[in-house]
Amino acid sequence: MTRGRWIAGGLSVALAVPGAGLAQMADHGAHGDDPMPMMQQGAMSEDMRAGMEAMMRPMMQEMMRGMMAQDGAVPSGGHGGHMATDAPRPAGSPSTEAYRAANMAMHSAMDIEFTDDADIDFARGMIGHHQGAIDMARIVLEHGEDPDLRQLAEEIIAAQEAEIAFLRNWIAETAE
Numbered sequence: 001m002t003r004g005r006w007i008a009g010g011l012s013v014a015l016a017v018p019g020a021g022l023a024q025m026a027d028h029g030a031h032g033d034d035p036m037p038m039m040q041q042g043a044m045s046e047d048m049r050a051g052m053e054a055m056m057r058p059m060m061q062e063m064m065r066g067m068m069a070q071d072g073a074v075p076s077g078g079h080g081g082h083m084a085t086d087a088p089r090p091a092g093s094p095s096t097e098a099y100r101a102a103n104m105a106m107h108s109a110m111d112i113e114f115t116d117d118a119d120i121d122f123a124r125g126m127i128g129h130h131q132g133a134i135d136m137a138r139i140v141l142e143h144g145e146d147p148d149l150r151q152l153a154e155e156i157i158a159a160q161e162a163e164i165a166f167l168r169n170w171i172a173e174t175a176e
């Protein structure tokens with residue numbers, strides 16, 4: 001399979017996953033365990049809703065940091081209680097452990113302080129995201145064998161480093 005097909009296939013999966021996640025979220029309400037039915041029924045004023053969201057955001061970020069620190073992933077895929085066990089993952093190969101560490105570092109770097117400015121938040125969040133791509137590409141260069149993936153990894157490193165430089169310059173000139 002050509003690299004172009006791999007990229008197209010990866011993009012189609014990436015675009016399909018958010019829809020699946022939203023479907024899972026919608027399914028939770030069908031079980032009658034919706035924690036805030038008032039918010040969905042319009043019984044809450046916009047001020048109350050904004051206040052609740054402002055209070056919940058730091059709590060949710062802290063919960064995610066705690067879950068990520070446990071093993072780099074949300075236990076049970078975010079469906080605690082739906083699985084028989086929430087056992088920790090066994091140690092993996094050196095490449096798996098490197099990917100787990102890179103994934104944790106990327107998600108931590110993307111956990112920015114939001115400013116309510118879409119441009120600034122995008123630029124700051126994407127720096128961590130792009131660094132994560134670079135870190136993962138370096139892992140495949142160290143441990144991988146497929147020549148097409150190794151070439152793609154080298155291209156990713158070059159492209160993402162250039163984009164990080166652009167974003168940092170943009171932030172320095174525009175946002176600060």
